[in-house]
């Protein structure tokens with residue numbers, strides 16, 4: 001499993017770069033990107049579309065042969081003919097970070113059971129920490145509420161909340177269900193690194209926690225992947241993470257344009 005994180009600073013991402021990159025995408029991606037009102041939203045999706053394309057490029061597949069499709073529930077997957085071994089991937093983006101988790105997962109083709117979610121650690125808008133937690137409180141379990149309210153500081157409470165939230169998102173994205181899965185069924189204890197579904201630790205899953213910093217901002221993310229077998233493991237963000245690489249968006253898109261145009 002590998003996670004690629006792209007850090008995106010809108011002030012450095014020129015209009016010329018955006019327009020050149022857009023020309024390389026398929027009509028469906030390009031139409032979706034152009035529909036965004038805000039350029040930043042368009043750029044995040046644009047960068048997210050190039051991430052799996054660069055995986056296929058590394059396999060020697062020409063741009064013209066790169067095909068993508070989505071499941072009925074909207075989960076994207078690679079539909080190019082003859083990609084062996086197959087590539088499982090999932091993309092997530094928030095503010096200044098775009099991430100893709102990818103692996104050779106073979107469970108549940110064609111979209112496979114891998115999901116990622118990344119979020120900027122912050123209290124949105126005019127909320128206080130308490131009102132923010134309250135606003136999503138019905139999607140947290142009783143244990144999760146206790147873990148947040150018993151945190152040693154607001155900072156620790158916020159960090160715990162974002163581990164819980166990104167774990168819920170990553171798990172449901174791995175299943176490909178998106179919003180169609182009750183978040184309260186997923187309970188994550190980030191203090192002990194234990195994840196339960198309907199009160200029981202599921203078998204055969206890996207959950208990798210990671211952090212990315214962009215300027216002064218911290219992002220937390222979780223990858224959820226069904227790998228089979230009996231064991232389930234939560235990989236902490238504190239160890240060495242040779243499975244995580246971070247690259248600047250301008251550099252990444254320049255490389256993508258160069259690689260995919262030739």
Ligand SMILES: CC(C)(COP(=O)(O)OP(=O)(O)OC[C@H]1O[C@@H](n2cnc3c(N)ncnc32)[C@H](O)[C@@H]1OP(=O)(O)O)[C@@H](O)C(=O)NCCC(=O)NCCS
Nearest residue numbers: 045048073074075076091092093117169173176177178179
């Ligand atoms: C996509 C979704 C699963 C997660 O959204 P999110 O946490 O806000 O956003 P993230 O950045 O983590 O993920 C977005 C990416 O997940 C991927 N994705 C889309 N649908 C997915 C699904 N069903 N399962 C897994 N991944 C999905 C896409 O790559 C998408 O990127 P793109 O929008 O730039 O193409 C969620 O929005 C959803 O369920 N959508 C389907 C229903 C819908 O579209 N509702 C909109 C009106 S409420």
